[in-house]
Structure formats: C-alpha cells, structure tokens
Amino acid sequence: MDFKKASAYIESLYEKRKLTQKQYIETTELKDFGPVIDDDVARMLQVLITLVRPRRILEIGTSVGFSTVSMAKAVKSYGGKITTIEFDAKVAKQAIKNFEREKVAGQIEVRIGDAREIIPILTEEYDLIFQDVGDKNLYAALFDDCVRLLKPAGLLVAEDTLFPVTLFPVFKWVKMREALAEFNKKVADCPLLESTLLPIGDGFTVAVKRE
Numbered sequence: 001m002d003f004k005k006a007s008a009y010i011e012s013l014y015e016k017r018k019l020t021q022k023q024y025i026e027t028t029e030l031k032d033f034g035p036v037i038d039d040d041v042a043r044m045l046q047v048l049i050t051l052v053r054p055r056r057i058l059e060i061g062t063s064v065g066f067s068t069v070s071m072a073k074a075v076k077s078y079g080g081k082i083t084t085i086e087f088d089a090k091v092a093k094q095a096i097k098n099f100e101r102e103k104v105a106g107q108i109e110v111r112i113g114d115a116r117e118i119i120p121i122l123t124e125e126y127d128l129i130f131q132d133v134g135d136k137n138l139y140a141a142l143f144d145d146c147v148r149l150l151k152p153a154g155l156l157v158a159e160d161t162l163f164p165v166t167l168f169p170v171f172k173w174v175k176m177r178e179a180l181a182e183f184n185k186k187v188a189d190c191p192l193l194e195s196t197l198l199p200i201g202d203g204f205t206v207a208v209k210r211e
C-alpha cells in the first residue's frame with residue numbers, strides 16, 4: 001500500500017475537523033515544546049475513548065496539551081477525567097492555559113514532576129493509559145507499573161512505537177530506536193495484554209488488559 005497517498009486521502013476526509021494539530025500549535029504562544037501527536041492519532045484516541053468510555057485516563061507526557069485536549073473533548077460528555085504528567089513547568093503552564101482556552105480545564109489534572117518518580121507511587125487504577133513521554137527509556141522502565149495501574153479491560157496506548165524502523169539508524173537515534181524496540185517486545189510478549197501496533201502517527205500501540 002502507498003501510505004503517503006492513503007494518508008493524504010484520509011486527511012482530506014477530515015479536513016473540516018474543528019481542532020487540528022496545526023491550529024492548536026498556531027494558537028499556542030510558547031513555541032519551544034516537545035512534539036505533539038498527529039491528527040490521525042488524535043482521531044484514534046477519540047474513537048477509542050468513544051468506544052470504551054474510560055472514566056479515568058492517565059497521560060504520561062503533556063507537552064502543550066494537544067493530545068490531552070483531544071481526549072478531554074471526547075470524555076467531557078460523560079464526565080471522564082484525565083491526569084497528565086509533565087516535568088517541564090514552563091510547558092505545563094502553557095498546557096494549562098490551552099486547557100482553559102479550549103474549555104476543558106475541568107476535565108484535567110496536571111501533575112508537574114518526573115514520571116519516573118510519580119508513576120511508581122501511584123495507587124489508583126485507570127481505564128486508559130497513554131504513554132507519550134519524551135524520555136523514551138521510560139516506556140520500558142514504566143511498563144510494569146502501567147500494566148499494574150490498568151483496570152481489567154483497560155487500554156494501554158503508546159505513540160512513537162514505530163521508531164525502531166522509521167528513525168534513521170544513525171548514532172543520535174540508536175538509543176531511541178533501542179528503547180522503543182525494548183518496549184514493543186515487552187508489550188508483544190506480555191501475557192496480560194492483547195495488543196497490536198498501528199502504522200499511524202509515528203506508530204501507535206493499542207493494548208487491552210485481559211480480564
């Protein structure tokens with residue numbers, strides 16, 4: 001399949017959507033922040049949320065909050081809540097501003113701090129966990145905790161999981177490729193999860209915790 005052609009066609013179908021990544025970035029005052037999800041991943045998150053109706057969502061890696069807002073718009077109708085973790089206070093402050101502008105601040109709790117320290121001490125369970133942290137070593141390092149924190153039938157989703165094959169195998173990307181490859185193996189081999197990896201965004205893993 002010609003993915004470029006397919007992707008252009010799919011985006012043309014959805015170009016009238018209200019909230020696009022481009023508009024979101026243009027209306028964000030801060031210009032230096034971690035990359036946010038593509039529109040196809042935003043739509044996938046919204047489809048999954050509409051299907052599963054998760055009441056409690058945990059997001060690891062907020063940046064300026066495009067993914068958080070995309071999810072919040074889908075959970076708002078039934079009162080779902082999102083906790084999102086970001087360790088860069090300046091970026092988190094911009095995200096909070098964006099949540100107010102998009103009228104979804106009531107759905108979202110922002111925790112400013114290091115996911116490596118916050119996740120292991122969490123005890124509440126979640127219906128959906130979205131792993132999108134900038135430090136890609138944390139995907140594998142926090143994997144067991146993510147599975148522990150998921151309710152039975154809960155969803156673990158993760159962005160950038162095709163990096164092992166899409167990033168050029170040059171020195172500066174080697175560590176990132178390896179980190180994602182380790183995470184992908186953990187997901188695929190985990191007997192507690194039913195999972196797949198979709199070729200949208202930079203690779204999007206969808207895993208359901210078996211009941």
Ligand SMILES: C[S@@+](CC[C@H](N)C(=O)[O-])C[C@H]1O[C@@H](n2cnc3c(N)ncnc32)[C@H](O)[C@@H]1O
Nearest residue numbers: 034036037061062063066067087114115134135
């Ligand atoms: C890819 S961006 C998140 C994009 C966001 N999910 C979206 O699509 O709108 C990753 C973010 O993770 C943050 N980050 C990196 N290491 C972190 C850590 N150890 N704990 C918490 N946040 C971290 C970065 O500052 C960055 O803003």
